[in-house]
Amino acid sequence: MSQITMTQALNRAIDEAMAEDEGVILLGEDVAAKQGGGVFKISSGLTEKYGEQRIRATPISEQAIVGACVGAALAGFRPIAEIMLMNFVTVAMDQIVNHAAKLRFMSGGQTNVPLVIRTTTGVGVGFGGQHSDMLEAWFAHVPGLKIVTPSNAADAQGLMRAAIACNDPVIFIENILCYGLKSDDPGPGHIVPLGKAAVARAGSDCTIVTYGRTVLDALEVAGKLADEGISVEVIDLRTIAPYDEATVTASVEKTGRAVVLHEAVKQYGTGAEIASRLNEKLFGKLKAPVTRIGGAFSAVPMANALEQAWIPNKDAIADAIRAAMNWKG
Amino acid sequence: MTDTTIDRDKLRDIYTRTMRVARADEKFRSLLMTGKLAVIYYTVRGQELVSAAAMAALEPSDYLVTTYRGQHDQIAKGVPLNPLFAEIAGKVGGTCRGKGGSMHITHPETGVMVTTGVVGSGLPIANGLALASQNRGDGKVTMVCFGDGATNIGAFHEAMNMAQLWKLPVIFLCQNNRYGEHTAFADHTKVDSIVTRAKAYGMAGVHVDGNDAIAMYNTTKAAVDRARAGEGPTLIEAMCYRMMGHFFGSDFSYMPKEHLAEMAAEDPLPRLRQLMLDHQFTEAELDAIVADLDVQMDAAAEYAANSPLPGPEEIRKDVFEEEIAA
Numbered sequence: 097m098s099q100i101t102m103t104q105a106l107n108r109a110i111d112e113a114m115a116e117d118e119g120v121i122l123l124g125e126d127v128a129a130k131q132g133g134g135v136f137k138i139s140s141g142l143t144e145k146y147g148e149q150r151i152r153a154t155p156i157s158e159q160a161i162v163g164a165c166v167g168a169a170l171a172g173f174r175p176i177a178e179i180m181l182m183n184f185v186t187v188a189m190d191q192i193v194n195h196a197a198k199l200r201f202m203s204g205g206q207t208n209v210p211l212v213i214r215t216t217t218g219v220g221v222g223f224g225g226q227h228s229d230m231l232e233a234w235f236a237h238v239p240g241l242k243i244v245t246p247s248n249a250a251d252a253q254g255l256m257r258a259a260i261a262c263n264d265p266v267i268f269i270e271n272i273l274c275y276g277l278k279s280d281d282p283g284p285g286h287i288v289p290l291g292k293a294a295v296a297r298a299g300s301d302c303t304i305v306t307y308g309r310t311v312l313d314a315l316e317v318a319g320k321l322a323d324e325g326i327s328v329e330v331i332d333l334r335t336i337a338p339y340d341e342a343t344v345t346a347s348v349e350k351t352g353r354a355v356v357l358h359e360a361v362k363q364y365g366t367g368a369e370i371a372s373r374l375n376e377k378l379f380g381k382l383k384a385p386v387t388r389i390g391g392a393f394s395a396v397p398m399a400n401a402l403e404q405a406w407i408p409n410k411d412a413i414a415d416a417i418r419a420a421m422n423w424k425g
Numbered sequence: 426m427t428d429t430t431i432d433r434d435k436l437r438d439i440y441t442r443t444m445r446v447a448r449a450d451e452k453f454r455s456l457l458m459t460g461k462l463a464v465i466y467y468t469v470r471g472q473e474l475v476s477a478a479a480m481a482a483l484e485p486s487d488y489l490v491t492t493y494r495g496q497h498d499q500i501a502k503g504v505p506l507n508p509l510f511a512e513i514a515g516k517v518g519g520t521c522r523g524k525g526g527s528m529h530i531t532h533p534e535t536g537v538m539v540t541t542g543v544v545g546s547g548l549p550i551a552n553g554l555a556l557a558s559q560n561r562g563d564g565k566v567t568m569v570c571f572g573d574g575a576t577n578i579g580a581f582h583e584a585m586n587m588a589q590l591w592k593l594p595v596i597f598l599c600q601n602n603r604y605g606e607h608t609a610f611a612d613h614t615k616v617d618s619i620v621t622r623a624k625a626y627g628m629a630g631v632h633v634d635g636n637d638a639i640a641m642y643n644t645t646k647a648a649v650d651r652a653r654a655g656e657g658p659t660l661i662e663a664m665c666y667r668m669m670g671h672f673f674g675s676d677f678s679y680m681p682k683e684h685l686a687e688m689a690a691e692d693p694l695p696r697l698r699q700l701m702l703d704h705q706f707t708e709a710e711l712d713a714i715v716a717d718l719d720v721q722m723d724a725a726a727e728y729a730a731n732s733p734l735p736g737p738e739e740i741r742k743d744v745f746e747e748e749i750a751a
Contacts, residue, residue, distance in 0.1 A: 121560065149560050155590065160549045160583035167553020167567075170538050171488070173560075175553070190580070194543050195550065203531035204521035205743040207538065239744050263746045338745075 099278040102249040106138050106214075106270070109256035110176065112284060114146050117174060120260060121150045123161050124178025124214075128153035135180055136216060136275060158184050162191040162213065169209040170199065174260055182217035182269065183226050196265040197240030211265045212256075218272040218309065219359055219407045225395035230308070230360035235267050236337045236369070242290055243336040245269040247311035249279035251334055254288030262290060271309040293340035295347065299329035302353040302417050305344055305370055307333040310357050310408065317413045326421055336366055344370065345377050352383035353420040357408060362390025384423035387416050428643040433704060435481060437714075439638050440701055442477035444715050446497040447694055449506065452722040453496070453513065457673055461730070462514055466527055469497035471668030474693035475600050476501040478641035479568065479663070482649050483536075488554045488567040490539045490547040493528040494667075498570050503535040506725035511732045518732030524739060544605075545575040548584035548597065555588070555595035555658075566652040568596045574605025576619050582626075585660065589628045592657035596648045599660065600635065602667035607679050623660040635663030636693040638700055666691055 100108070113120045122142065126135055131153045133140035143151040154161050158179055165175035179185050185192065192213065200208045219228045235241045244259055244266055246252035252270070259266040296311055297318050304314040311332045318328035329347050333340060348354045354374055356367035367388035374386045389408045397403055450469050456462035469476075472494075480501035483489070491498040499509065504520065512519025513527045520532045528542040538554060541547045551569035558565040575581055576599060588595050599619050603610045616622065623630025629651070633644040641663060648659035666688040670677035680688075701711055741749045 118560075119557075121556075152556075152591070155583070155586055157583035157587060159580045160552065160587045163546070163549020163580065163584065164553035164556055164587065167490075167538075167550040167555070168557045169553070170550070171554050171557030173553075173557050190543055190546055191549060195539070195541065195546060199531075199539065200745070201743040202521060202525040202529040203743075204519070204524045206521065206531050206533055208746065242745070338749075 098281045100249050100253070100281040101275065102246070102252045102270070102277050103137060103275045105249040105253035105279070106256055107140060107142070108284070109253045109260070110139065111142060111145070113174070113257060113260040114142065114150065119173040120176065121152065121168065121173055122176045122178065123152045123154050123165055125154055125156055125180055127151055127178050134178060136272070138178070138214070158188040159191055162188040162196070165211050166191055166196050166199070166209055169211045170207050174210045176212045176214055176260065179213055179215040181227050182215045182231055183229050185213065185215055185231065192235070192241070192265070193238050197238045200264065201240060208263050209265045210263045212259045212268050213265070214268045214270065216270040216272050219391065219396050219403055220273055222398055222400055222403065224398035228396040230269070230358065230391075232267070232269060232336050233360060233364060233366045236366055240264065241337065242266045243269065244290060244334065245308040245336060246334060247274070247296070247308055247332050249277055250282040250286065251288050251294070253282060254286045255290070255334060257287045258290045266290070269308065274309055288334065290335045291338045291340055292334065293343040294332045294334055295329065295343070296332040297328065297330040299327040299351065301327045301351055302355065302420050303329045303331060303347045303351045304355050304357055304413070304417070305331045305333065306357040307336060308359065310359050313408070313410050313413060314357055317410050317417070321414060321417060326417060328417060339370070341373065345374070348374055349378055349381060352381065354386045355389060355413065355416045355420065356386065357389045357413060359407065360390055361393055362388055363393050365390045384420040387420065389413055389416055429639060431639045431642060435642065436638065436701065436704055437706070439477050439481045439642060440697060440706075440711065441714055442481060442501045443473045443693070443697055445718050446473040446477060446500045448715065448718045448722050449500055450496065452726055454673060456726060464513060464515065464527065466513065466673040467494035467671070468669045468673045469494060471666040471688065471693065472497050472600055472602060474638055474697055475635035475641060475663045475665045476570070478638050479598055479645045482642055482645035483566070483568060486536060487565050488536045488538050488551070490541070490551045490554070490567065490569040491537070492540065492544070492547060492571055492575070493542045494572070495530065495540045495570065496527065499530050499532070499537050499540065502537055504530065504532045504537055506721055507728040508532070510725040510729035514729040514732070515734070516729055516732035517735050518728060522739060523735040524743065545571060545578035545580040547571060548575070549580050551595050552584050552588050552593055555593040556591065558594055559591070564653055566594045566596060566649055568598055570598045570600060572605065573599060573601040573603065573610055573619055574608070574613065575599070576622065577613060585622070585626045585628060588658040589626045592655065594652035594655070595658045596645070596652055597658060597660045598645070599662045600665055601662050602665050604667055604680070606671050618662060620660060620662040628658055628660055630660040630662070632662045633664070635665040636691055636696055638697055665693070668692070
């Protein structure tokens, strides 16, 4: 079976959506052909097909980019804003939090904002404190936003199609380290519905709940622990908000143990919400406390040695699972 | 040169829109004073004519983005009074079923796409509405209204640059009411006039006396025509006065006596009335227009009073397209 990279998958999803609907447009820094089709080449080849009216390279003006996409969305378009790096979304927070997220509600449902904000990030490439953060918890706290982060190429394609088709704003978080990942080619027209987690690996002793790049770490650890006789189930949330509570709760009810894993800073991260919900739903059925693994409580450092110390590592994931297995109360 | 003449029907239209705004504002204030309404309200007293003349230059299908002090813009653009009053009162019969209030009036049928409570945030959004029109070729223009205070926030500058870069069919209407909240213009901005900032973006800019009905209308009309013809955006700086405090009931002792006197002398309502008389409209004709509007205001206030309060189930609706779980 032929394979496809995450870069190709995202490009294909956007290409398909643009071919189907003239209202799908892309705005962002350097996204047009003249500028090379985006810093990460996601929009490569699209200007040639759809023209500069629909693929608009913008000034470095994140508020204006997101604001223009909000306005176009209100007029019935399905814009995609590329915010090159996730830290730069902080410059556009007013448009995202006060406008994109709330206009449907504040208008009593008269208007809506079918907008996708694509953004990328990732620890492990030495970009330092202002180019590496995972800020999904900021957005998960805001009613009205959907948050998606794929862990593999096929899901990236299917989730991007679903995000563009969604009638509400979607923050679509990519990871720089995942662009080259290959999946079996899901073929054209592939759609993965929003709000549905995937069981990335089935198991019976302990559940790892995670999303994005750390799904890869979780799968590797699950493989190793199988040799120790520990059967680990890996849940890939795919959509952080809305949260697929049914899938996660069912898994943890079955295994009785859970470790929540994310790359973002652990403190006040999405893991806290997930652990809390599991306690509310499954208190008394859990065989061990739900634990969390996340990034350290500092800015992401530049030096590779420090980055590796900052990021959740596989040994820590394995240790957390072993600790859950050995919990004596 | 801007035209200094005006069609009589257009003048009557501007007068009617101005007085609809003025009588509504008066009604809101009287409801607040008598305790029949207890909400935050940003009075538009003093800025009635600016919007009336500007909106008279737009088509009903054109888009409008405005700000929390925006009732004049919304009413002049054509938002019907009953749902407007009910929205301000937080009732189910409101434009937004009571979920937006005076700061977030939305009424797509009359082109009112966004009313924002965040200073300056409307400008980038207006660009997007205009971009949609440019791509569709639907001939619509977008107007965005904001005050002088909004011109010192980054969104203004980002949006101005982008609009000119892409020659978007958008009109930036700065209603320079000389105060940003409690801070006088000269204490927040060093240039003499906002319109000088248009030059920084290569954009057409026009400075106009917003209380001169003919100049205000003709200036806006010229900008609308340019935008519709694909010639790009215009920044209009319309000079006016905010004749009361920042929000209704708030202290405005920070306004100097000379400013208050200057403001009273420039009140747009008597000035427009005189202009109408100069154009051979009779007192009786003008009084009849106002009397008819007052009947509408009473009806709108009654409609709002009788409209039910929204139920708690509304909290779960419109967060997303699908209702969220209880």
